[in-house]
Amino acid sequence: MDFKLTEEHLMIRDAARDFAKTELLPGVIERDEKQEFPKEQVKKMGELGFLGMMVSPEYGGGGMDTVSYVLAMEEISKIDASASVVMSVNNSLVCWGLDHYGNEAQKEKYLTKLATGESIGAFCLSEPEAGSDATSQKTTAIDKGDHYVLNGTKNWITNGSTADYYIVIAQTDVEKKHRGINAFIVEKGWEGFEIGPKEQKLGIRGSDTHSLIFNDVKVPKENRIGEDGFGFKFAMKTLSGGRIGIAAQALGIASGAYELAKEYSKVRKAFGTEIMNHQAIAFKLADMHTSIEAARHLVMKAACDKDKGENYDLSGAMAKLFASKTAMDVAVEAVQVHGGNGYVKEYHVERLMRDAKITQIYEGTSEIQKIVISRSILRD
Ligand code: CAA
Numbered sequence: 001m002d003f004k005l006t007e008e009h010l011m012i013r014d015a016a017r018d019f020a021k022t023e024l025l026p027g028v029i030e031r032d033e034k035q036e037f038p039k040e041q042v043k044k045m046g047e048l049g050f051l052g053m054m055v056s057p058e059y060g061g062g063g064m065d066t067v068s069y070v071l072a073m074e075e076i077s078k079i080d081a082s083a084s085v086v087m088s089v090n091n092s093l094v095c096w097g098l099d100h101y102g103n104e105a106q107k108e109k110y111l112t113k114l115a116t117g118e119s120i121g122a123f124c125l126s127e128p129e130a131g132s133d134a135t136s137q138k139t140t141a142i143d144k145g146d147h148y149v150l151n152g153t154k155n156w157i158t159n160g161s162t163a164d165y166y167i168v169i170a171q172t173d174v175e176k177k178h179r180g181i182n183a184f185i186v187e188k189g190w191e192g193f194e195i196g197p198k199e200q201k202l203g204i205r206g207s208d209t210h211s212l213i214f215n216d217v218k219v220p221k222e223n224r225i226g227e228d229g230f231g232f233k234f235a236m237k238t239l240s241g242g243r244i245g246i247a248a249q250a251l252g253i254a255s256g257a258y259e260l261a262k263e264y265s266k267v268r269k270a271f272g273t274e275i276m277n278h279q280a281i282a283f284k285l286a287d288m289h290t291s292i293e294a295a296r297h298l299v300m301k302a303a304c305d306k307d308k309g310e311n312y313d314l315s316g317a318m319a320k321l322f323a324s325k326t327a328m329d330v331a332v333e334a335v336q337v338h339g340g341n342g343y344v345k346e347y348h349v350e351r352l353m354r355d356a357k358i359t360q361i362y363e364g365t366s367e368i369q370k371i372v373i374s375r376s377i378l379r380d
Contacts, residue, residue, distance in 0.1 A: 003300040005067070012068045016075035019048060024080040029345050031082065031206040035198070037162055038083045038206050045083065046117015050076070051090045055099050055115040059107050066241075066303040070248035074299075077252025078259070081355040082206030084249050089158045090114060092242040093363075094121030094167055097183075101226045101234055110165050110185055122163035123242075124154040124212060125235050131155075132368050134169075134235060135178040141170040141219065148172065148184065148224070150217040153196075156362075160210025161195050164188050167225070168214070169235050181231035185223040192217040203354035240313050242363045244302045247319035250327035250359035251295050257327075257334035257352040258288045264338055264347070281337055288330045295323040314376040321369040324359035331356040 005013070023041050031038055045051055053069045055061020062068075069091060077084040098111045113119035130136040139152025150170055157166075166186045173180030186193060196211035226234055262285055265276035275281045302315035331353035335342035342349045360366045 001297070001301065001304075003067075003297070003304070005071070009068055009071055012064065013071040013075060015048065016050065016072035017078075019044070019050075020076050020079035024076065024083055028080045028206075029348070029351070031080075032351050033205075033345070035200070035205045035208075037208050038080065038086075039162070041080075041083055042086050042120070042162075043117065045076075045087060050087055051117035051120075052095045052111075052115025053091055055095045055111065059099065059111045059115055060113075061095065061099070061111075061115040066244060066306040067300065070244060070251075070299055070303045073245055073248035074252040074255060077249040078256030080206065081249060081253055081352075081358075082204045084252065085158055085204050085207045085358075086120070086162075088242065088245040088249055089123055090117075090121050092245040093123035093238050094165070096241055097123075097167060097225070097234060097238040098185075100237075101230070102185075103222075105222060106185060106225070114165065119164035120159050120162055122157050122159040122166045123238070124157050124166050124168045125239075126155050126157070128153060128155050132365055135181070135232065137169060137171040137181055139168070139170040139214065140174075141172050141182060141184060143172060146221055148182075148219045148221065150184065150186070150192075150214045150219050152214050154212040154214075156199065157210055157212050158207055158362075160212060161198065161208050166212070168212075168219075169231050172228070172231075176229065178232040179229045181235075182228065183225040183231040183234045184219045185225065186214075186217065186219060190217050190219075201358075203351070203356070203358050205354075239363055240316050241306060243316040243320040243369070244299065244306060244312065246359055246363045247295075247299045247302065247316070247323040250320070250323035250356065251292065251299050253327040253352050253356045253359065254288075254292050254295065254323070254330040257331040257349050257356075258285070258292055260347070260349055260352075261285065261288065261334040261337040264341075268339075268341075275337070284333050284337055288333055291326045291330060295319070295326040298322050313372060317364075317369040317372040317376075320359075320364070321366055321373065324356075324366060327356035327359050328353075 052061035141148040192215040194213040199209040298319040302319040305312040
């Protein structure tokens with residue numbers, strides 16, 4: 001398969017690379033340490049068009065393809081995976097869903113602000129007892145005529161306190177199981193909507209992750225996305241594309257760790273020579289490079305499938321499964337190449353190793369990707 005990039009793709013990749021080096025790299029260690037959200041940097045990402053890349057230009061987006069998006073995601077993730085998860089959720093889970101399934105009024109009111117980064121979005125599906133088992137939603141939205149009344153708790157929500165608009169998945173008819181689930185746009189500040197405490201995380205510590213509590217929140221009916229009962233399909237379709245973004249994030253973390261290890265191996269000396277001259281190190285770098293190239297092919301295949309209008313459930317799940325394992329494996333090896341220096345913050349690889357783990361967990365664990373893949377291949 002030929003993944004030849006166009007001039008435009010290369011320009012976008014280079015712009016993201018420059019942005020990551022000049023704006024994200026300074027301060028990335030400190031933000032990780034203090035669990036500080038990259039507020040100024042995310043604002044600039046919006047100004048540069050990185051927060052609504054695939055949204056139609058008529059709603060303020062970049063009108064770009066998925067290949068452009070994964071190229072930018074990889075570059076940002078090489079340096080700062082906390083910033084790239086904000087980008088990923090806003091682009092894939094919030095903007096894409098609204099652009100494809102929102103009505104005209106919802107797009108005018110919400111998408112135009114989200115696509116430019118003037119506002120930030122969050123996607124709220126997970127619950128204390130419904131992470132992988134997404135059909136078991138306990139959050140309810142009861143139909144009261146012209147509005148719904150929303151009650152429940154959502155967990156591990158990315159952009160939990162920084163978002164302005166939240167897409168909330170809730171059960172509207174328990175009898176109908178997953179066909180009685182709907183998706184709603186909820187605004188920060190609505191009565192009864194409370195933001196819970198911030199999670200203390202292992203990695204992506206610059207992103208803000210919270211639980212959200214809804215106590216009799218009145219949601220106007222016009223804020224429901226799609227037909228009654230469309231919520232579960234909406235979530236699944238949105239997550240399918242989201243997985244390509246997270247696969248690109250994982251690829252970025254792996255590439256970032258590999259590049260640091262390669263450079264380090266050229267300057268660090270042991271036993272009278274640069275460590276790259278020892279096969280123990282050179283073979284590690286060979287394995288890392290090979291896995292990254294394989295992951296890149298899967299990510300590009302999934303992005304191209306989406307751009308061509310083909311089904312990307314399978315290719316997206318395979319890309320996420322493989323790229324996230326690659327991120328973890330490569331980051332661990334990058335720490336090993338750095339020896340003692342790999343274990344301290346200033347060399348960056350220990351952070352990349354901590355950040356890598358989440359890519360095997362969010363937007364569907366590796367086990368969930370295997371469910372999606374096995375169902376798909378066994379159905380054929
Ligand atoms: N596209 C469209 N429809 C889909 C679909 C898809 N990709 N996948 C499933 N569906 C539909 C099915 O067709 C079915 O509909 P009908 O019954 O009407 O035909 C319905 O959804 C139920 O499908 P399943 O029977 O396959 O559902 P299931 O209960 O067996 O679960 C699952 C499938 C793949 C395991 C799903 O529950 C899943 O993806 N779970 C993981 C959820 C997840 O990714 N959570 C992450 C939270 S978000 C996050 O992490 C964001 C963040 O902050 C970074």
